Amino acid sequence: MTKWVTVEAIGIENRMTGDDPGDDLEIYGHLGAWVIFINPAGHEQHRIQHLLMDRMNPSMRQSITEHATLHIGKTTPPMDVRPNEFLWIGGHLKEQDDTSANDSLGDNHLKFRYDILEGHVNEEKRVMFTESGQVVEAIFRIRFVPPPA
Numbered sequence: 001m002t003k004w005v006t007v008e009a010i011g012i013e014n015r016m017t018g019d020d021p022g023d024d025l026e027i028y029g030h031l032g033a034w035v036i037f038i039n040p041a042g043h044e045q046h047r048i049q050h051l052l053m054d055r056m057n058p059s060m061r062q063s064i065t066e067h068a069t070l071h072i073g074k075t076t077p078p079m080d081v082r083p084n085e086f087l088w089i090g091g092h093l094k095e096q097d098d099t100s101a102n103d104s105l106g107d108n109h110l111k112f113r114y115d116i117l118e119g120h121v122n123e124e125k126r127v128m129f130t131e132s133g134q135v136v137e138a139i140f141r142i143r144f145v146p147p148p149a
Contacts, residue, residue: 002080003117004147007033007089009052009072010124010139014064018133020095020103026061029105030054031091031138033076036111037084047085050076058096064136078145087112089140090127105129105136117142 009031017025035048052074055061064070081087090109096102106129112120121144126137 002082002147003114004078004080004145005087005117005121006076006078006143006145007050007052007087008075008141008143010141011069011071011073012062012064012093013069013137013139014066015128015135015137016133017066018131018135020097020132020134021099023066024063025066025134025136026058026063026096027070027093027105027136028055028058028061028096029091029093030056031072031093032089033079033140034088034109035079035081036086036088038086048079050079052076053091058094058102061096069139078148080147081114081117083114085114087114087117087142089125089142091138093129093136093138095131095134103131103134105131105134110140112142117144
């Protein structure tokens with residue numbers, strides 16, 4: 001039986017500025033939701049992909065003060081998750097530096113198998129990205145929705 005979900009990217013919280021000069025982190029990158037199928041050879045295949053934040057160029061960075069949250073507020077259209085599939089939420093975030101090379105905060109995802117989705121809907125899910133004491137968390141919410149008409 002297919003499960004229909006939406007994923008909302010609520011925001012990005014600057015948990016710790018770390019060794020970055022000043023109180024802000026200048027964040028850019030992408031966040032999204034993916035429906036993944038693992039084929040018999042063990043390779044992942046992205047059946048559905050929705051980007052909820054797509055700011056891959058450092059010029060698109062957003063400044064976030066320590067302990068503050070950047071509001072994103074974007075939601076995917078309904079996505080169908082089928083038996084033997086996974087819902088991934090997360091992305092890849094970076095931090096722009098003026099005086100040195102930009103920092104990669106990592107490529108990170110939470111991965112939910114079809115059969116455990118019920119235990120993870122309607123609650124806040126956080127995906128951590130970190131480098132050199134800089135810590136940000138992307139905040140998501142998964143919701144069940146009726147199938148599209």
